[in-house]
Amino acid sequence: MTTTTAAQDDVPASRSRSAGLLAGGGGIAATMVIANGAFYALTMLSARLLGPAEYSALAAAMNLLLVLSVVSLGVQATAARRIALDATHAQEIEASVLRLSWRTGLGIGLALVVLSPLVKELLRLDDLSPALWLAAATVPSTVVGGYIGILQGERRWRDLSLLYLAASLRLPVGVVLLLWWPDVVTALVAVTLAGFLPILVGRHSLRNTRSGIVSMHRRGIRELVSEAARNSQALLSFMALSNVDVIVARAVLDPHEAGLYAAGAILSKTCAILPQFVVVVAFPSLASHTERIRALTRGLVLTAAIGLAATLGVTLLRPLALSVVGGGEFAEISADLPAFTLLGTCMAMVQLVVYAVLARQGRRSTWLIWICAAVLVLGGSTAATAQSLLVWGLCVTTALLVVLVATSFWIVRRPAPADDADSASDTTSGALDATNATAAPTH
Template identity: 45%
Template sequence: MAVMNIGTYAFQMVAARLLGPSQYGAVAGMMALLMVLSVVQLGLQATAARRIAAAPADVAAIEQTILTTTWRAALLLGAVAVAASPAVAWLLRLDGLLPAVLLGMCVVPVTVMGGQAGVLQGERRWLPLSLVYLSVGVPRVLLGGGCLLIAATETSAMVGVLAASWLPVLIGSWTLRNRTHDAIVTAHDREVRRDVRRETYGSSAALLAFVALSNLDVVVARNVLDDHLAGLYAGGLIVTKAVLFLPQFAVVILFPSMSTAGESRAAVLRGLAFLTGIGVACVAGAYLLSDLALVFIGGDEYDDVQGRLWLFAALGGLLAVLQLLVYAGLAKRGRWTKYFVTLGVIAMLAAGALASTVTGLAVTVAVVDMTVVALLVALQVFRGRKGTETLEE
C-alpha cells in the first residue's frame, strides 16, 4: 500500500510539474471526480472483506454475489459517467470532451478492482492483494508520466490513467480465476446474497459521502477561483493526499478488529492515537521543511502556496482520522455515520462557494472536517456507553 500511494502521489507530482498550475487544476479535478464516481469500489471492498472474514461458512455465496455485482455495477457506472462527460467538461472547464470521456471509461476498471481486492482482503490473501495494490500505483506513474512526456495535455494524462487502471483488474482476475461457484439454490444462500447487496449499498453511501468530502473541494476551487489560484490549491492538495494516504494501511489492518465486538473500542482508540500522531508530525514537517515540500508538489511555479502547505497537511491529518471513523461506523453497519458526513459535504459545498482565496477555502474545509470528526467521535462514545443496536441498519 505504501508503494501504491507513493505511485499515486508521484503521478500527481509529475502532472503538476509538467502541466503547470492552470492545466494541472483540471487534471486534479478529474482525479477527484474519479474517486467520487468509483465509490462503489470502496463499498464492494469493505462489504466483501467484512462479510468473508466474519462468515467463512458463507464464502461461496458472498464471493459469487460480490464478483457478479462488481462487473454489473462497473459497466453501469461507466456508461453513466461517459454519458455525463459533456457536463464534466463544462464543470471543470476542460479543453475538450475527450478527457471527460476517458475519465468515465476509467470508472469501469477502478470499480472492478475494488470487488476483487475485497475478496482477497477478506480471505487474508495478503500476497495477491499486495500485487493488486502495487499494480495500482506503479503503472499509473509510469504510464501516466510517460504519456505526459509525449504530450503534456489533459487528454494524455487520462489516457495514461485509463491504461494503468486495467492492470490490477488483470492481476485480480488471474488470482481469482478458479473462484466460480455453483448456482446458489438454498434459501440461506439467497438471503446471504440479498444481505450482501444491502450492506454494499449502505457502505457505498457512507463512503460516497467521505470521498465527496475529501475530494470535491478541488472542484469547488475550480469554480470559485481563477485557473491559477485553483491550480495552486490543487498543488497544496498533493500534500493533503500524501498525509491522508500515508497511514492508510492502518485502516486496512484495524478494520477486522473494529468489526468484532470485543475488540472494536480498543481498535478505534489505537487507530485514533496513531493517526493523530502521524498527522501532527506531518504538519510540523510541512511547516519546518516547506522548501522541500514545495519541490514535491511542482517546484517554483507553486511558491505562492509554500507558506500554507502546513495547512494542507493538517487537512490530510483530519481526513485520515475521519476515514478511520467512517470505517468504524461501517464495521458496526451504523447509519448515522453517513448522515453526519453527508451534512459535512453540504456544508463544505455551501461555505466553500463563498471563498475567494486559497487560504479561505482551505480554512473553510478544515473547519468542516473538524466538525464532522467531532460528531463521529461523539457517536463512537455514545455507541460504547450504550452498547445497543439502536444505531444499526
C-alpha cells in the same frame, strides 16, 4: 443474533487479530505506501508538466473519479465485512461480489459516457475527450474494489500486497505517456490503462473462485446488493467531503488560485491516504464487537501520529515540500503547506471512523457528514483565495472529527448486541447460506 455467534468464534483470536494492526499490517502498509506514493508522484509530475491552469482541470477530474469510486469502496467494505464474519460461506460471497463488481463497473462507465457533456460543463473542460476517458477510468477503479474486499476479509495480506504493488505501476506508465504528450487526456489514459493491472493480479489470486458453479441464494444476493448500496452511500458522503474542495476551487476561484489550491491539496490528499493501510488492516477487527474498541483506538492514535509527523516534516522542510507539489510556480501557497497536511490528517481520521461505522452497519452518522459537506460547499463558495478556502475546510473537518470520534466511542462501548444504537442492526453474512433456501440475513 448471528453476529454474537460470529464474535464468540473470534474471541480466542481477538488479541492476535488486533495486534495485526501494528504487526501483521507491516507488509500491507509498505505496499500501500508504494502504491499511493506512485499515484501522487504521477499527480506531482502532472502538476509540473501541465502548469497551474491545465493541472486544475486534471485535479478536478481526478477528484471526481475518487468520488465516483464510492461504489467500489462500498462493495469492498461489504465483501470484507461479510467474509470476516462468515468465512464458511466465503466462496459464495466471493462469486457474487465479483459478478456485482464487473456489472457495476461497466454500468457506471456507460452512464458516464452518456453524461460526458454534463461532465465537460461541470469541470469546464475544453472538449469531451477528458470526460470520455474519465468514464473509461471508472471501470477498472470500480471493479478492483471487489478483489480488494475479498482479500481483505480473508486477511490475505500477501496477495493484497501484490495487488497494491501492481497498482503502483501506474507511475511508470504515466511517466512514459506524459513525457511523450503532456496533457490532461494523456494523464487520464495512463490512469485507465494502469487500472487494469491490479485486476489481473486479483484474478490470479482468486483463480479458484468458480462463479459459474458457486452461487448465493437469490435473497442473499439482494441483501448483498442492499448492503453495498448503503455502504456506498455512506462512503459517498465522505468522498464528497474530502474531494469537493478542489471542485469548489475550480468553480469559484480564478484559474491561477484554483491551481494553487489544487497543488496544496496534493499534500492534504497524500496525508489523507498515507495511513490508509490502518483502515484496511483494522476493518475486519472493527466488524467484531469484541475487537472494535481496541482497533478503533489504536487506529486513531496511529493515524494521528503519522499525520503529525508529516506536518512536522513539511514545516521543517517547506522548500522541499513546495518543490514536490509543483515548484516555484506555486510559491504563493508555501506558507500554507503545513495547514494542508493537517487537513489531510483530519480527513484520514474521519475516514477511519466512517469505516468503523460501516463495520457495525451504522447509518445515522452519514447524515452528519452530508451536512458538513454541504456546509463546506456553501462556505467555500464565498472564498476569494486559496487560503480562505483552506481555512474554511480545516474548520469544518476538525469539527466533524471531534463529533464523530466522541459519538463512535460512546456507541461502541455499549454492551453487545445492543451496542449499535446508530444502526438498524448489526447484520452478518452468516445468514446468507446458499445451501438453505430459508436462510436470510438478520435485520
